[in-house]
Amino acid sequence: MNRALLPAVVCLVSLLSTGAAMSNPVTAPSQAQKTQSAPLGRSDSEQAKNWGLTEQEWTRFEKIQTGPRGFWSPNLDPLTALGVEAETNQERQRYAELQVALEAKRAERELAYQNAYNTAWAKLFPELLPIQGMASSSPTSSSVTPRPALFVEDHCPACTAEAQRMQNGGTAFDIYLVGSQGEDEHVRGWARQAGIDPSKVQTRQITLNHDRGRWFSLGAPGPLPVTFQQVNGQWQRLD
Structure with a gap:
């Protein structure tokens, strides 16, 4: 072979090899393909x-x-x-x-x-009134039937009057004390001054709860007391 043509032949062979590789690329399976074909883990x-x-x-x-x-x-x-x-x-x-x-x-x-x-x-x-709702982030009921949630605060005669009215009417309801600061004795003290029957608390006809910001999370306007009840999965104001 003519030595002058040797570089050109080598270049041509290289180009042909590169073209063959480009016409038949080897690709790794995509992440989507892997996910689609992989069985669920245990x-x-x-x-x-x-x-x-x-x-x-x-x-x-x-x-x-x-x-x-x-x-x-x-x-x-x-x-x-x-x-x-x-x-x-x-x-x-x-x-x-x-x-x-x-x-x-x-x-x-x-x-x-x-x-x-x-x-x-x-x-x-x-001799100690149980405090409920410590772990809950929204008013909840211990029963399948929705119960009214009464939100009250300290130094609120209207709150005391509403709690007594609901208690005297035989209503099963949950009391949430706004501003209790997570102190159980604070809630018990409010219940005592409001005249809440301890036997009804023991049987959970009435429950005592820390508010923990629930009243504000419900967007309840106006002064306390405020009563909510769950209707079709949504909490609605009753008063």
Whole structure:
């Protein structure tokens, strides 16, 4: 071969090799492909089972939470998220029935524990009024039936009068003391001066609670007392 042509031949071979490589690129699977093909981990499978869902439904729930619904409602439970974003009435009904059954079981367990708690309190502290609602972030009820939540404060004759009126009427309700500073004895002192019947507190017909900012979180305008009750999942002012 002519030595003068050797560099040109080498260059041509190099270009042909590069072209072949470009026409048949080797690509790694995308992250989306990996995610789509990978089975659920053990923890995800257990989570799906706990909520009565299939693995496919749990994967859809996780996808929902990465979209607009996850931004609007970041702490939504799986059944509500799937129900709200259901594409058919049949799907929506399925998630609603799953949620009702699960919440019924939860209410039954919580009520059983509350009864055990009341028994233990009466046994260990028979002379001390129990203070409820320490861990709750919003007015709650120990019963399936919604109860009125009465918000009161110190040095408020109207608050005392309203509490006595509800008590005398036989209403089961929850008292929230605004400004209690988390001090149990502060709440008990208010209850004593308001004439709250200790026996009704022991049986939870009336509960005593720290407000812990709940009144402000509900956006209640005007002076106290204020009464709220849960209606269709929303807290509405009664007075």
